[in-house]
Amino acid sequence: MPVKMEHRTLEDKILLTITATATLVLSPFLIMSVMAGDIAHIAVDSTAVGGFFAVFLGVWFTSNVHLFSGIFALLAQVTILIGIHIKGMALIYWLFPIIIASFYLLPTALACIFNFILISVGCFLISDQFDTFTFPRLLAAFIVTNIFALIFSVFMQNKNRQLLEKDKTNQHHNTILELIASSSNxxxxxxxxxxxxxxxxxxxxxxxxxxxxxxxxxxxxxxxxxxxxxxxxxxxxxxxxxxxxxxxxxxxxxxxxxxxxxxxxxxxxxxxxxxxxxxxxxxxxxxxxxxxxxxxxxxxxxxxxxxxxxxxxxxxxxxxxxxxxxxxxxxxxxQQANYDHLTGLPNRNLLHEHLAHAVQAAKRDEKQLAIAMLDLDKFKYVNDTFGHNAGDKVLIECSQRIQETVRETDIAARLGGDEFIIVLLGTQSAEIDSVANKLLNALAQPYAIQGESAYCTASIGIAFYPSDAATIDSLLKCADQAMYQAKLEGRNSAYYFADQPQAQAT
Structure with missing residues (x-):
């Protein structure tokens, strides 16, 4: 089945065009030869038309350009030599385009050999039909044409090779740039x-x-x-x-x-x-x-x-x-999108991602999950008394104390201001009490600020999944309410959402 034109290579299309054009151009001459009854002309024209059309069909059905390019070049050279033998010097000038075309249709070495044979045989056939002044100049013209065609062919091959290498390099560059643009690792x-x-x-x-x-x-x-x-x-x-x-x-x-x-x-x-x-x-x-x-x-x-x-x-x-x-x-x-720039802890954005994974794991494993919301007591006093730089130092040290106190499996994050969240994974109530007391004790220690001791205790609210809430937002809201209840109870304490008065539960 022939290949569709849009799927053919450029070499395919060029050879099909050349052979089709040659067949169409020479066909009228064959018809005129038949009408004139000129046997010699009929032999030459029918060989040319039939051969070129056969090459066209070969390329059309097989797309084997290299094979049929060689056949086409050889056929053109043989046909013109037959024509010169029959008709004499009238066809000798057709050697010029055939010499040039051979370098496109054949490998360079083969084109040189075939053109040498073509020039030698062609000139031998008409050597007695030119005078001693014209013949050597005609022979020189064939040789010069062959040399120039050879030089041009080598030049174009080198250019094509450079273009192919450049194209290959560009393809590599484009592939790499696409990987970079897509943020591939x-x-x-x-x-x-x-x-x-x-x-x-x-x-x-x-x-x-x-x-x-x-x-x-x-x-x-x-x-x-x-x-x-x-x-x-x-x-x-x-x-x-x-x-x-x-x-x-x-x-x-x-x-x-x-x-x-x-x-x-x-x-x-x-x-x-x-x-x-x-x-x-x-x-x-x-x-x-x-x-x-x-x-x-x-x-x-x-x-x-x-x-x-x-x-x-x-x-x-x-x-x-x-x-x-x-x-x-x-x-x-x-890093900037997911971590707090001051303390280096995960921020609200990354906390929600961690919580989503933790809730899924707790649901899958049928385990409880606890979150503790922590707010520093009297932090505003530190800011107002010692300045915001001192407040930042307190927040940084507070985050360090939290990370040193919680377990490796727990997740600590800063929501903003002086509010922190600790996600306590796979824990029992007794373990929660222990972690909460350790946090209270660690954060109750004085902070050294400008040569003085400042105290910022903490109020902690604790809520459980799934007993207190079944969604992340509800769980955070429950922990927030428990934390404010801890403040109402006198601060520096931990309070469970489940222990709140029924009227405050949601």
Whole structure:
């Protein structure tokens, strides 16, 4: 079944157009030859028309462009030689377009060979029909045309190769940029970058290293085709000023012979076992000039990178920088959206997310869940007496005391102002009492402010899921009511929602 035109390649369409045009143009000549009864013309024209139409049908039904391009070129050359043999010098000038077309239809080497045969046979057939002045000039014109067509063909092939390589590089860039734009995790982005580099440079192995949070060690960003021993060796490297690699120096490092490079002793055995000879390390620098990591490209033979390679890798380094900076920005935005900037505790937004998961787990496991709402007593007095900076210090220390008091499984959050929430997971009533008393005792301790002692006790309201409320909003409301009841009862105490007078329950 023939392929639809919209699904055909450009080469398909060009060859179909050429063969169809040649068939249509030559068909009237065949008709005139038949009407004139010229046997010689009929033989030549029918061979041409029939051959070109056969090529058209072959391409139409098979889309095998390479095969039928060769057949078309050979058929054109044979047909014109037959025509010259029969009709003489009148058809010799058709050699010019056929010589040029051969370089498009055939591989360059075959086109040169076939054109040499075409020119030789064609000129031999009409050598006695030209004078000694015209014949050598005609032969020279064929040869010059063949040389120019050859040069142009090689030039276009190189251009096409460069365009294909550029297109491949652009595809890699677009894929990586799409991953960055969609906030894909760094591991996926780094793997795509490494795959792109190893596709651009065959027979190399690449890794991306990152400076860790301590700024003293390294983390492996990606190295999918390097041995596990390399991964372990990276963990042993230290980022020190005298280390001879890009992550430490912030400059490009080229190592011709890894085996003889004393600054990388940890990698020498790895390089030897993996047959890695040379290395090129390119730093990844942030917008502020800070060192984020490096690209390390390993070669299996002793080579030095070319300027074109430097330029290409710099593009991928820039993509890695964008990905790292974007990841940092995303993390910062998420941190600011979900954590209290003063105390570092989860804020109201993240608290609701934690509570939703906790309620689902409690419902699934048929366990109770308790939340404690905590409000500092006399916090306004501290703010008014010592100032807001002192109040911030109290809030920070209060959050630290809360985190030191609650269990690892519990969740502490700041709602705002001097209000905090503690989510107590999978607890019994006796455990709740113990945690509440510990919180009261910890928060009743004085705060050292400007050389003086300030006291901010706490009032705590406690509500249970599902006995007090079945939804998060209702649960928070119940805890809030219990907390205010604790204040009414004299402050510095914990109060359960279930212990409130019936008239206040909701």
């Amino acid at each position: 760094l591991a996926n982005i780094f793997s795509a970058i490494v795959d792109a580099i190893e596709d651009e440079f065959p027979n190399v192995r690449c890794s991306i290293l990152l400076v860790d949070k301590s700024r003293q060690g390294l983390e492996l960003g990606a190295a999918p085709n390097l041995p596990e021993a390399y991964h372990r060796a990276i963990e042993a490297l230290e980022v020190t000023p005298n280390a001879g690699y890009a992550v430490a120096t912030g400059t490009r490092v080229i190592i011709d012979d890894l085996a003889a490079h004393s600054d990388w002793p940890e990698l020498q055995n790895v390089a030897k076992s993996a047959q890695l000879v040379s290395c090129w390390s390119e730093p990844i620098l942030g917008n502020q000039g800070n060192i984020l990591g490096s690209f390390d490209i390993f070669y299996r033979k002793r080579v030095s990178p070319k300027p074109t390679e430097f330029k290409l890798i710099e593009q991928f380094v820039n993509l890695a920088r964008i990905a790292i900076e974007r990841d940092k920005t995303d993390r910062l935005i998420w």
